[in-house]
Every structure is written in structure tokens, then in C-alpha cells.
Amino acid sequence: MLRMLEQYSSNLEDLIKERTDELEIERKKTDKLISQLLPESVARSLKLGNPVEPEHYADSTLYFSDIVGFTTISALSEPIEVVDLLNDLYTLFDAIIATHDVYKVETIGDAYMVASGVPNRNGTRHAAEVSNMSLDILHCIGAFKIKHMPEIKVKIRIGLHSGPVVAGVVGHTMPRYCLFGDTVTQASHLEATGLPYRIHISLRTMKILASLKMGYKMETRPSKVKGAEDTFWLGGRDGFTKPLPIPPDLTGGASNHGISLDEIPPDRRQRFLDRQNKNKMKK
Structure with a gap:
């Protein structure tokens, strides 16, 4: 026993x-x-049952990017093909941002948002970290192929802006780490008013990059609004030898939000036109 x-x-x-x-x-x-x-510090507090207080960050740089003509690409694709496209693209982006001191805030559809200086403060390096990441992303997007439509090139617009933000956790069910403030609005606006294969940066971001003296190559984009600040194109950096895709020659930015019919494969083009005509008849 x-x-x-x-x-x-x-x-x-x-x-x-x-x-x-x-x-x-x-x-x-x-x-x-x-x-x-969620950021590690935020997750740790939540696991301990502690409230997460909103925090102000005086210096940060935000990145926004968007796929040019995504609505048209979605209309030409099956739902599973759209999901596969975004999954492939964001997996590529995620691998790139892992090599930089940045934090992926969120993705909404084809929009991709990244921050540096939040939640980890890094002095004035935030502008350089996001700029270096943007150049790497632009380099990789030049060779990216859509599996179901390799003929169509994926072109993105990128907008960067530096400034203060407020960060905090919103919600108890599926809590989200969100950023608030004019810096978020300005970065999103720079992306929306940018051009394909271009990194559109604000005057504030340009000044921070210039002060770092790392050899960033920037070109002025004069403002068309009287009294408004000029913005800039970030085109490279000393020591950055990776090839970047050549931006299309657009007049007046008329096509910066779409793709032309010539880029669409003939079989899918006809289906697209038939679908458009069908929608017009319904209206």
C-alpha cells in the first residue's frame, strides 16, 4: 500500500x-x-488591474500611408483576394517596422498608422526613425506584387508630421491604444494631399531632420494657399542606397487617388466597366 x-x-x-x-x-x-x-507598459498595468491614465507626449512623429486606387482594386477583386492583398502588404510592413524604433498604432482598411516617440520617448530621434522606416517601406513597395493582379502596381502615399500628441487606452471591451491631437490630423492630411510613391513631410518634420544633420534629401513643395506653410518631399538620405520607385508624372495631382483603366488587365477591366454600368442603371 x-x-x-x-x-x-x-x-x-x-x-x-x-x-x-x-x-x-x-x-x-x-x-x-x-x-x-497594446504597448508593453499599458498591457502590464491592465493585467495588474491598474487604470491607465492618458499621457501627453511633447515630441513625436506620426506616419500615415494609404494605397492609391484601393477602392478600384477592391472592386476588381473578390473579397478573399482583398484580404490576402492587405495581409501580404501589412506582413511586409510589419517586418520593416520591427527594425526601427517605432510603434504600430493601427490599420484601418488600407490605411497604416505608425508613431515614434510614443509610447517610448526617444529624444529627437523620432523623426529620423519614421523617415528611415518610410524610405525602407517605399523601397519594398516598388517590388511588391498583387498575387491575383500582378499587372497592377501597388502605389502608396505617405505623410509624416511631428508634434505633440495625447495617448490613452479607449474602451474596456477590446481596448485600443489611441493617439489624439492636431499632429494626428496634420499627418493624415499630408498623406491625403500627397502623391503616389512620395513621402510628404511637414515643415516641422523637415526642420527636425535638418537639425540631425544626417544628410536627408528634401525638396520643397510650395504651398498653393496664400499664407500656408510649404511642405516637402523626402527623397532619400546619405548612405541610403536602396532603389526607390519613380513617382508617376501627374499634372495637378488629378490622379493621385486612383488608377487608370490602362493599368487594369483587360479581363478584369471589362468586368469593372460592366459593374459600373450596372450601378449607374440602378441609380
Whole structure:
């Protein structure tokens, strides 16, 4: 009976150890998933049951990018093809940002938002980190292919702006780490008013990059609005030798939000035109 009790005790200890190891593996998986959704410091506070207070960041640089003609590409594609496109593209972007001191804030459809200086303060390096990341992304997007439509090139617009932001966690169910302030609005506006294959930066970001003396190549884009600040195109950096895609020659920016019919494969072009005509008849 003693031997049986000893054996039972030994088996019970092995079983407890096995279950403990499994629990630890699952805990690490959960921690990894949470860290991908929220900054590490925020996730730690939430796990401890502590409230996460909003925080002001005096210096940061924000990145916004958008796919040119995404609405048309979606209309030419099946739903699963749209999901595969975005998954492939964002997987590429995620691999790039992992090599820079930046934080991916969120993706909304084809919009991709990244910040530096938030939630980890890094002095004045935030502008350089986001600029270097933008150049790497622009380099990679030049060779990116859509699996179901390799004939169509994916062109993106990029906007950068530096300034203060307020960051905080919004919501209890599916909480989100969000950024607020005029800096967010300005960065989004720079992206929307930019051009394909271009990095559109603000005067403030230009001044920070110039002060770093790292050899950033910037070209003035004169403002068309009287009294408004000029903006700039970021075209490279000393020591950056990766080839960048050549921006299309657009007059007046008329096509900066779409793709031309000539770029669409003939079979999908006809389906696209038929769908447009069908929608017009419904109206």
C-alpha cells in the first residue's frame, strides 16, 4: 500500500508539473498576443488591474500611408483576394517596422498608422526613425506584387508630421491604444494631399531632420494657399542606397487617388466597366 501511495504521489507530481508547464506556455502566448495589441507598459498595468491614465507626449512623429486606387482594386477583386492583398502588404510592413524604433498604432482598411516617440520617448530621434522606416517601406513597395493582379502596381502615399500628441487606452471591451491631437490630423492630411510613391513631410518634420544633420534629401513643395506653410518631399538620405520607385508624372495631382483603366488587365477591366454600368442603371 505504501508503494502504491508513493507511486500515486509521484504520478500526481508529474501530472501537476505537466499541467503547470502547459499553463505557462499558454500564459506566454496570451502575453505575446496582448503585447501585439497594446504597448508593453499599458498591457502590464491592465493585467495588474491598474487604470491607465492618458499621457501627453511633447515630441513625436506620426506616419500615415494609404494605397492609391484601393477602392478600384477592391472592386476588381473578390473579397478573399482583398484580404490576402492587405495581409501580404501589412506582413511586409510589419517586418520593416520591427527594425526601427517605432510603434504600430493601427490599420484601418488600407490605411497604416505608425508613431515614434510614443509610447517610448526617444529624444529627437523620432523623426529620423519614421523617415528611415518610410524610405525602407517605399523601397519594398516598388517590388511588391498583387498575387491575383500582378499587372497592377501597388502605389502608396505617405505623410509624416511631428508634434505633440495625447495617448490613452479607449474602451474596456477590446481596448485600443489611441493617439489624439492636431499632429494626428496634420499627418493624415499630408498623406491625403500627397502623391503616389512620395513621402510628404511637414515643415516641422523637415526642420527636425535638418537639425540631425544626417544628410536627408528634401525638396520643397510650395504651398498653393496664400499664407500656408510649404511642405516637402523626402527623397532619400546619405548612405541610403536602396532603389526607390519613380513617382508617376501627374499634372495637378488629378490622379493621385486612383488608377487608370490602362493599368487594369483587360479581363478584369471589362468586368469593372460592366459593374459600373450596372450601378449607374440602378441609380
